[in-house]
Amino acid sequence: MEQLVDTVTDTGFLIAVFAAISAAAVVFSVGASFLSGGTTVKQRIKRVALEREKMRAEEMARLRGNNAEQRSSMRQAMSRSYMRNVVEKFSLQKAFADEGTIEALARAGYRGQGPLTTYLFLRFATPIALFFVAFGYLSLTVFAGKPLYLNALYALMIGLVGAYLPVLVLKNKTLKRQASVRRAWPDTLDLMLLCVESGMSVENAFRRVAREIGAQSPELAEELTLTNAELAFLEDRTRAYDNLGKRTGLDNVKSVMTALIQADRYGTSVGQALRVMAEEGREQRMMEAEKKAASLPPKLTVPLIIFFLPVLFIVIISPAIIRIFANGGLGGG
Structure with a gap:
């Protein structure tokens, strides 16, 4: 018993025991990290993806502001089953849609299958609705005494014109959206240049600029947010840049995206590319x-002739005319 106690209390024995425990702990820790490494990486990637999706949803909700509920209800209305049934039953996608329809809708800010279904349904339903409305209105009011076939002919012409009404509305929406993006794009380039030169990555620069430019152009901020999300999820980063150029449909944006694609492909400086594009x-x-400014003089010529010159002549000539009539006319003494 005393020998066992002496052995346990021996300094060399204790050092050997602690060294063995330490070595076993190190081996266990390293082995556990190797065994659970794949699972940990997958969990981290999943958490990062969920966090990015949450940030993207919050950013989109902030940019849209008070119109979030309205747009949500519009999307729900766009995806109604009866519209989809009508589109599928009459094969409207083959009749009214082509390769550029989805891109045209995206340039107007409508993305997904719901807006496409609504657009095709409106292309089909608008002329029919206008025909019946115009026929009833003309038959009961303007051309009440005319034959019905004549009213039907006029209503048919109005219905044919109404077939292009959704196209005009879509084009008007696209032009307004492009005007907003075009106004804010130079400031966006300057902000992106500052962010990149300060050491930010391209993804962080897009997210920061989208937050700052939202007050000036919510449309551009939304596009930048979508591009940031695509940069995070798409395997090919050039697709995200190319999609931004296609969604906006502006040559200025496409040229900048081309420069970013070349910088990403050939490893050149992104800051230098942005600096050149910002100067341009x-x-x-x-x-x-x-x-x-140069077009103002021709535009002001007609208003000056019509409104300014007559008033000027009246002011100049009226004292002489008043004096002539006060003296009894031209022949007065």
């Missing part, structure tokens, strides 16, 4: 301002 954007904006 400022020069182009200055040229547009000078062009508008």
Whole structure:
């Protein structure tokens, strides 16, 4: 018993025991990390993806502001089953849609299958609805005494014109959206240049600029947010840049995205590319301002002749006319 106690209390024995325990702990820790490494990486990737999706949803809700509920209800209305049934029953996608329809809807801010279904349904239903409305209105009011076939002919013409009404509405929406993006794009380039040169990554720069530019152009901020999400999820980053150029449909945006694609493909400086494009954007904006200023004189010529010159002549000639009539006319003494 005393020998066992001496052995246990021996310094060399205790050092050997603690060294063995430490070695076993190290081996166990390293082995556990190797065994659970794949699972941990997968869990981290999943958490990062969920976090990015949550941030994207919050950013989109913030950019849309008070219109979030309205747009949500519009999307629900777009995906109604009866519209989809009508589109599938009459094969409207083959009749009214082509390769550029989805891109045209995306340029107007409508993405997904719901807006496409609604657009095709409106292309089909609008002329029919206008025909019946115009026929009833003409038959009961304007052309009440005319034959029904004549009213039907007029209503048919109105219905044919109404077939292009959804196209005009979509084009108007696209032009307004592109005008908003075009106005805010030079400032966006300057902000992106500052973010990239300060050390931010392209993804963080897109997210930061989208947050800052939202007050000036919510449409552009939404597009930048979508691009940031695509940069995070798509395997090919060039697709995200190319999609932004297609969604906006603007040459300025496409040229910048082409420069970013080349910088990402060949490993050149993103900051240098953005600096060059930002300078070109400022020069182009200055040229547009000078062009508008140069076009003012021709535009002001007609208003000056119609409104300004007659008043000027009256002011100049009226004292002489008043004095002539006060003296009894031209022949008065």
